[in-house]
Amino acid sequence: MARNSSDTKERLLDSFETLLDEHGAAGATLDAVAAKAGVSKGGLLYHFGSKAELVKGSLERLGRLVVEDVEEMKAAGDRLHSYYLETSAEVGTPLDRSLIAAGRLAQENEEAKTALRKTREAWFDVLNEHLGDPHLAMTVQLIGDGMYFNQNFGLSQDDALAHVKNVLARLGL
Amino acid sequence: MARNSSDTKERLLDSFETLLDEHGAAGATLDAVAAKAGVSKGGLLYHFGSKAELVKGSLERLGRLVVEDVEEMKAAGDRLHSYYLETSAEVGTPLDRSLIAAGRLAQENEEAKTALRKTREAWFDVLNEHLGDPHLAMTVQLIGDGMYFNQNFGLSQDDALAHVKNVLARLGL
């Protein structure tokens, strides 16, 4: 395994984010990340020279995933807001994992906070453009934030989405 | 200062939560908490025998504050849901500080997660009883969660509340 450099780097980022998601910032030590990715700590530090670089790598990948996601939102046409809410409740996608990881990091890392802020701005812009109504766009975004927040604490979201859709229908959405 | 035991304990909890809020879990070390409260680490450990006890103390205090808050919600009468959303966006109250602190802890602490879950359940129950509509109650709660979430990342909420109120008005609230 691990034929080339970029494969291993991706695997290291996957391991880092998974540990962040499952055990929080304290659980995502260099040792743990390396072990999960199947390399030694020295091996990890060859690819990412410090923990800060590992964080940076993860946030950069998040940025790329968000760009892709915005494209998919746009591709959803008039179901754009539904697509947004459905994916807000989603668990286990690469984007979701990166996003949760960033949330963990944001607790004590200014760059992660900034990354989350930019992500929110990007989503607000498409929502607002699509709905043509800042009030509604902000409300839909806050609901999405709420679902993301609950996911963070391992709360099941199954009925939440149904409840929300019921209410959005009353608003003509 | 620090005449009696319970004064110091409260001050230690205040310091703990403030450090949690401002610097995340990693910043809330026993040394830092003690220093901020104006005692030594030994002094802190007299009151709370371990870090786990400090966490427990903070979550217990949160529980008490939530009970009080629910009472105040009920006292708001037919403005109950407005009261809920306004206080969700609030910053700097003891309840708010405790709640953010619990959010930081919840990242890697199961008891904190449970405390947050229970808090949400308590709020949902009053909202649902008041609105008599689970769909609406869940939606309002998610919006509150969203505002809390943004507060966590230091985003200004000024216009968010106004946007939300505009939309709720369309729903007859």
Next chain:
DNA sequence: GTCTATATCCGGATAGAC
């Protein structure tokens, strides 16, 4: 490109003086 060994530091916790 990955490994081992090691230096250094820091946080939690104990012991015991005051």
Next chain:
DNA sequence: GTCTATCCGGATATAGAC
């Protein structure tokens, strides 16, 4: 009730072999 001194374990990071 609070303080100082100290121990222990764990985390980041460096050096250098393979």
